Every structure is written in C-alpha cells, then in structure tokens.
Amino acid sequence: MDNTAFIALGSNMGDRFEFLKKAVHLLSEHHDIRLVNSSSIYETDPVGYEDQDLFLNMVVKVTTNLSAEHLLDTCLQMELDLGRKREMKWGPRTIDLDILLYNQENIETEKLITPHPRMAERAFVIIPLLEIEKDIIIQGMEKPLHFYLSNIPDKEGVRIWKRKNGEGVFAPTES
Ligand code: GSY
Numbered sequence: 001m002d003n004t005a006f007i008a009l010g011s012n013m014g015d016r017f018e019f020l021k022k023a024v025h026l027l028s029e030h031h032d033i034r035l036v037n038s039s040s041i042y043e044t045d046p047v048g049y050e051d052q053d054l055f056l057n058m059v060v061k062v063t064t065n066l067s068a069e070h071l072l073d074t075c076l077q078m079e080l081d082l083g084r085k086r087e088m089k090w091g092p093r094t095i096d097l098d099i100l101l102y103n104q105e106n107i108e109t110e111k112l113i114t115p116h117p118r119m120a121e122r123a124f125v126i127i128p129l130l131e132i133e134k135d136i137i138i139q140g141m142e143k144p145l146h147f148y149l150s151n152i153p154d155k156e157g158v159r160i161w162k163r164k165n166g167e168g169v170f171a172p173t174e175s
Pocket of ligand 1: 009010011044045046047048049055057089090091096098124
C-alpha cells in the first residue's frame with residue numbers, strides 16, 4: 001500500500017460509538033486499505049453551529065492503494081452504507097469521514113482539498129491527530145503541527161472519552 005492518509009471521523013447522532021466502530025471496521029476490512037493506527041475517542045463540543053449535541057471524534061491513519069479520489073469515494077460510500085443522516089450542512093450527522101491528508105500532497109479538486117482546509121483550526125481534529133502522529137508536519141506550515149497547539153481555540157472542548165487500549169476497551173490497532 002503506497003499511500004498514507006489520515007482520516008477524521010465524527011458522529012453526534014444516534015449511537016455515536018457504534019457509528020465510529022463500524023466506520024473503523026469498514027476501513028480495516030477494505031482490501032485496498034490498511035488501518036495503521038487509530039486515536040482514542042474524544043467527546044467534543046460542537047464547533048461552528050453550536051446548538052447541537054456533543055460529538056465523538058477520532059482520527060485514523062491508513063495506507064492505501066487507492067488514489068485520493070477513490071479513497072474519497074470509498075469514504076463517502078461508507079458513510080452511505082452506515083446510513084448517514086445529515087439534515088443541515090453544519091448540523092448533526094450520524095457519521096462523517098473526512099480525508100485530512102493524503103501523502104504530502106496539495107490536492108485541490110472540486111470534491112477534495114488536502115490538507116483539509118479547516119483542520120488547523122479544529123482542536124477536535126488536531127488533538128487526536130497529534131496523539132497518533134506527534135511530530136507530523138503539514139505542508140504549508142512553517143513548523144510541526146504541535147507548535148500550533150497552544151494557539152488553537154476550543155481545546156477544553158475536546159475531552160478524552162474512550163482511551164485507546166484503556167479499560168473499556170477500544171483498541172482496533174496498536175501504534
Ligand atoms: O466537519 C466535521 C463535522 N463537525 C464537527 C465535528 O466533527 N466535531 C465537532 N466538535 N464540531 C463539529 N462541527 C462540525 S460541522
């Protein structure tokens with residue numbers, strides 16, 4: 001599997017944990033995707049449209065034979081397979097799979113932009129991403145991502161909910 005991608009997962013409708021688990025399972029089962037690592041699960045205050053339920057968020061690292069475009073189509077299909085519901089653009093959703101990074105590529109198509117344009121402002125993305133890739137460098141940024149953590153708003157809105165490999169246990173992969 002030649003390409004490395006990071007995918008953010010989020011849910012704030014229905015059985016949030018079940019949606020995340022099923023999405024991780026679908027990724028790990030796909031014959032062109034290998035799940036390399038996954039973060040703990042965080043409960044997070046909604047960002048943007050705030051009058052909605054708390055999210056569960058996490059990030060996974062995968063390697064894949066799929067092109068970025070095909071990986072995107074695969075993620076969108078997984079959302080549909082999981083019965084994705086989303087009534088409004090920034091509103092509640094059963095499951096979201098957002099490609100954050102695809103190799104070190106700057107992709108700009110109608111359907112996909114990498115690095116994800118809003119990832120650097122979102123503590124609910126950065127905190128789980130740094131958990132699994134603490135020295136990650138994002139193209140276009142001068143310093144490794146962790147340098148920016150102190151400037152990111154809403155950090156207190158991101159709380160560990162199920163620790164990877166902790167009691168409970170949510171442990172799809174080891175790092
Ligand atoms: O883009 C992801 C959907 N989303 C989220 C999310 O996943 N987590 C939190 N905490 N807030 C969000 N606002 C939106 S839109």
